[in-house]
Amino acid sequence: ATPTSIMVGTGRAAELGVLFRKGAALQGLSKVQLVALDKTGTVTEGRPEVVDVLLVDGVTRETVLALTAAAEAASEHPIASAIVRAAKGVFAASEVEVLPGKGLRAQVGTAKVTVGSDRFLAEEGIDTTPLAQAEVEHTARGETVVFVAIDGALAAMIAVADKVKPSSAAAIKALRAQGLRVAMITGDKRATAMAIAAQVGIDEVVAEVLPDGKVNAIKELCAHGPVAFVGDGINDAPALAQADVGIAIGTGTDVAIESADVVLMSGDLSGVATAIEASRATMANIR
Numbered sequence: 311a312t313p314t315s316i317m318v319g320t321g322r323a324a325e326l327g328v329l330f331r332k333g334a335a336l337q338g339l340s341k342v343q344l345v346a347l348d349k350t351g352t353v354t355e356g357r358p359e360v361v362d363v364l365l366v367d368g369v370t371r372e373t374v375l376a377l378t379a380a381a382e383a384a385s386e387h388p389i390a391s392a393i394v395r396a397a398k399g400v401f402a403a404s405e406v407e408v409l410p411g412k413g414l415r416a417q418v419g420t421a422k423v424t425v426g427s428d429r430f431l432a433e434e435g436i437d438t439t440p441l442a443q444a445e446v447e448h449t450a451r452g453e454t455v456v457f458v459a460i461d462g463a464l465a466a467m468i469a470v471a472d473k474v475k476p477s478s479a480a481a482i483k484a485l486r487a488q489g490l491r492v493a494m495i496t497g498d499k500r501a502t503a504m505a506i507a508a509q510v511g512i513d514e515v516v517a518e519v520l521p522d523g524k525v526n527a528i529k530e531l532c533a534h535g536p537v538a539f540v541g542d543g544i545n546d547a548p549a550l551a552q553a554d555v556g557i558a559i560g561t562g563t564d565v566a567i568e569s570a571d572v573v574l575m576s577g578d579l580s581g582v583a584t585a586i587e588a589s590r591a592t593m594a595n596i597r
């Protein structure tokens with residue numbers, strides 16, 4: 311590609327709300343065969359709401375939410391803001407340890423609070439099965455389930471629901487029409503991921519991966535041909551850097567934007583097909 315054609319292509323794409331941060335990305339994107347999407351905040355709104363709280367006997371909803379929210383106040387995860395918004399009390403945590411892709415540990419007053427996935431709580435020696443009975447129903451609806459333990463004893467299950475963006479299904483259909491494979495990668499449970507994928511027409515799902523695992527998943531997908539990864543979160547930065555082309559949602563975190571080759575000005579996925587169209591048009595003109 312000549313510098314002039316790259317400049318013209320980059321300019322045209324910018325008018326359509328697609329910022330190519332590197333000229334090479336215009337070339338790279340035209341060769342992509344698979345688009346991998348992050349789930350939370352990319353396919354979905356990333357603004358989950360607490361829809362259900364199950365408690366063990368003797369624990370009140372107010373206390374659990376206040377303690378959990380105190381812990382979550384230190385986290386930037388969408389699950390954290392959902393819990394903070396649902397809580398009414400104000401407790402402050404003195405110590406918080408955030409474990410990306412897992413959850414967190416916090417000291418709130420005299421209470422030791424552990425919040426996160428069933429797998430994380432199991433690692434901490436806490437059995438979540440006494441409160442797991444509603445999990446199947448929640449995950450089948452695409453909701454995320456997290457568990458809370460207080461002083462090492464299981465206290466609550468919290469379900470949060472995050473709606474898919476109204477534009478996601480059409481954006482994914484447009485990518486398919488361009489002859490691309492579309493996959494979704496998430497740290498969330500497989501059942502939740504499958505339900506969200508079904509709502510938007512995705513049939514390839516990589517679920518229950520830790521933030522490092524997202525990089526490995528991208529590496530594996532890249533072995534079959536050039537891959538673009540689309541993400542918005544802090545946790546997505548390594549995967550954005552690993553993919554042949556990293557695409558950040560413009561409304562995403564600064565870290566994601568800085569790690570990306572392409573930034574979409576719109577807050578949704580419609581710009582991905584636009585970016586691919588622009589890259590293909592530029593490369594076609596050059597050849």
Ligand code: ADP
Pocket residue numbers: 349350382385386387389390409410411412413414425426427428454455456495496497498499519520521543545
């Ligand atoms: P995603 O791929 O949806 O962004 P993450 O990799 O960030 O998911 O997190 C995976 C799982 O770890 C979540 O579904 C949740 O169970 C748990 N988790 C991560 N961060 C938190 C948090 N701040 N509070 C509670 N649970 C969390």
Ligand code: MG
Pocket residue numbers: 348349350351352356541542543546
């Ligand atoms: Mg995300």
